[in-house]
Amino acid sequence: MSSLFIHDFAEEVHVRLSDLPELIKALVEAIGVSGFEGEVREKIHGLIPKGVECKVDSIGNLIASIGSGEPHIILIAHMDELGFLVSNIEENGYVRLRKVGSFDDRYIPGKVFQIHTKQGPVEGVVGLTPPHLTVDPETMKKVLQSHELYLDVGTRSKDETSDLGVKLLDPVTVRKEFRVVNGDYFCCRSIDDRFGCLALIETLKKLHSTDLKRKMTFVWSVREETGLEGARVIANTIQADKAIVVDSYPSADAPLMPFHLAPARLGDGPVLRVTDNGATANPELVDRAMDIAEKHGIPLGAGATGGMTDGLPLQEKGIPMVPITIPIRYMHSPVEMCHRLDLEKLIQLLAFAATEI
DSSP, X not given: OOHHHHHHHHHHHHHHGGGHHHHHHHHHTSOOBTTOOHHHHXXXXXXXXXXXXXXXXXXXXXXXXXXXXXXXXXXXEEOOBOEEEEEEEOTTSOEEEEEESOOOGGGSTTOEEEEEETTEEEEEXXXXXXXXXXXXXXXXXXXXXXXXXXXXXXXSSHHHHHHTTOOTTOEEEEOOOOEEETTTEEEOTTHHHHHHHHHHHHHHHHHTTSOOSSEEEEEEESOSTTTSHHHHHHHHHOOOSEEEEOOEEEOOOSTTSOGGGSOOOTTSOOEEEEEOSSOBOOHHHHHHHHHHHHHTTOOOEEEEOSSOOXXXXXXXXXXXXXXXXXXXXXXXXXXXXXXXXXXXXHHHHHHHHHHHO
């Protein structure tokens, strides 16, 4: 990669990403509960440069390919999000919910939800017994599980709720309210992994018109939150030499969290998710990514954390992989938070990594 390309790319990223809040907001606010990714997939598809070969596979992964030759590198980010399904409509009109993915039950009460029906969104709330009506104070210390709670959509009967368009198995999300906090922190539900989707889009935009001497396949995967299912299909249908996984690094950069469990601070740059509960990154790719970042003056950390990524099924098929991530506070909550600088540096690093690894 020429020094002129490096200079132009850095300048272009700096100017273009002045619009970062609007770019990430558009993707975050799209609905894509695992198994219902159609809306976010359509939005991503519309941002892929014209002329790029693009397809949707049998499970719903969005795939775009550029370049030719060897090596063949996969870049993958998941487009699905945590959520719920309508599991039952009670005779009194209240709606029962079933979790999709590992949404923390502690965050459910006191939130406004949206049921995404074919007629449009229907709003409702999850409430709790107020202190004024609590007989046993000990019950206020209990975290109620999702199946014990109900969604109040302001109706009095099953028929009235059905008339709103609500049906069994409709996807449900916490109502999203994207916020920019103190100028640099992006906060909303499904920051994980819509920032990764955006990073892949921006990397593809930069590289698709260059003379690549390798093949690159960009994948926006489905159903990561429910078992890495989309990535499993990719692992079984696409042969590749290496993979870069773009996902979140659940960070302990907040009070009351043991920092040593996930030591990465927001604003310090991207992080290599070297090991988690599912997989360990390829050591050679870790070293190479660190060398590339140092070469281009991009801050890059490395660490361990919990959870799993789409890298696991790729690794199980013998594809060396490395997760390049950014730290996220309050993972799997309605207030996931990332830092603008980390996302900017991630997008810069991905173009260099994809062409130099």
